[in-house]
């Protein structure tokens with residue numbers, strides 16, 4: 001066995017393309033990588049416990065596995081090569097830019113042959129697009145055709161339409177929310193929690209209450225649980241937000257998809273099967289398939305197209321530091337305090353809260369995109385640069401000049417109030433734009449439109465929003481701009 005496949009912690013797929021009977025497997029718990037940032041403890045536990053379970057399963061299946069702790073990847077690989085006389089190393093291209101660069105330098109660094117296989121854990125590398133897709137919708141349709149998901153024999157979309165988003169914008173109506181299946185720590189996970197307490201002293205959050213799947217079998221059980229209990233209501237309440245229910249009808253599958261425990265195609269296929277069996281309506285199933293083979297793959301595609309410049313993008317010239325309350329949740333803005341408290345505790349909140357609460361505020365307040373990107377990378381259990389950076393710098397903050405999303409996602413309290421129960425009981429007045437209790441989202445929203453009016457007018461998708469400005473009197477506009485300046489001055493005390 002002079003050949004090894006190096007499997008990264010986010011590539012724990014049972015069908016990893018580098019696995020072969022005559023190859024060793026090497027997995028490295030790199031202390032440098034684990035401590036590259038102060039990550040959420042639950043994310044570190046998830047990855048390391050899943051790696052240890054994966055190693056055990058491969059051994060049980062007859063593979064020779066070298067799972068080792070090392071100061072960094074390079075020293076871990078060197079030690080592995082020396083220990084086993086390895087002459088050829090195989091890896092699957094990393095999902096993240098810097099690790100892929102590192103893989104490309106490996107042959108020179110190690111002095112042995114290195115083969116880098118395409119990362120077919122992503123559908124876009126499994127089915128590379130014929131033409132570079134400019135926008136998400138054509139990208140998604142091409143992906144539907146490639147995979148055959150929700151495509152009829154005549155090539156038309158199931159149900160006759162590609163997009164059912166208009167059916168999926170309901171406010172939560174209080175119906176019971178089936179809780180996700182929980183997977184309390186076993187012996188391996190408990191040991192991982194203890195080891196990481198020593199190895200990663202600066203990690204944020206707590207591992208208490210850790211209940212995520214860490215094996216392939218558990219990941220499949222979590223998928224089945226979502227399909228059975230929450231998928232039917234997924235679509236209509238996809239954009240809804242609730243102070244009581246952090247998950248509502250979302251899947252909480254991103255942490256598993258992002259480390260390879262679930263495959264995107266099988267995940268989307270499971271939803272389609274539920275539709276074919278009459279278990280879930282088309283709007284929910286199409287909505288879910290769109291997230292998995294559409295948005296998720298499109299984001300990965302954009303990341304590779306826009307890197308490395310994306311990391312520095314700042315199209316709106318936003319330079320304000322992130323307010324300290326993003327790290328505590330201590331703000332009187334109820335939407336932000338609920339969502340931040342939830343993220344710091346669990347490492348999770350769902351999409352609309354990431355986009356329309358956390359990023360929306362940061363965009364309106366002119367927070368530096370790189371500070372917001374850092375916060376997202378550190379706080380979430382499903383955070384990896386390939387998915388965070390296009391979502392935050394591109395979609396959430398529109399700092400990439402509209403390359404990821406064609407319009408900035410901007411909203412005042414009216415949207416948050418329409419889709420959530422946050423405004424009821426908030427210190428601020430969701431209706432007011434100025435005055436001592438005016439909701440900061442309102443003041444900052446109108447201030448943003450006012451300050452960037454010319455540029456926003458040029459965007460056809462924002463026409464209606466900017467038109468609203470003409471309904472404000474000159475005096476109102478002046479008062480908003482003055483109050484916005486005052487709010488931004490004492491942003492740390494909101």
Ligand code: FAD
Pocket residue numbers: 249250251252253254255257258288291292295296297299349350351352354355359376380382383384387388391392395396
């Ligand atoms: P569901 O609502 O159940 O959706 C199903 C799946 O669709 C998700 O599991 C995810 O794999 C995929 N998906 C949907 N939208 C996206 C998207 N825009 N990009 C990538 N995948 C998508 N996703 C991450 O996996 N990691 C992140 O760190 C992350 N950061 C984000 C930051 C911002 C500002 C925004 C706007 C989105 C971010 N997303 C991220 C995308 C999305 O919010 C999460 O994938 C989703 O909330 C995860 O929860 P879920 O599994 O319950 O999702």
Ligand code: SF4
Pocket residue numbers: 332333334335336412413416417422423424426427428429430439440441
């Ligand atoms: Fe958030 Fe404003 Fe509503 Fe308060 S009133 S919850 S700050 S949107």
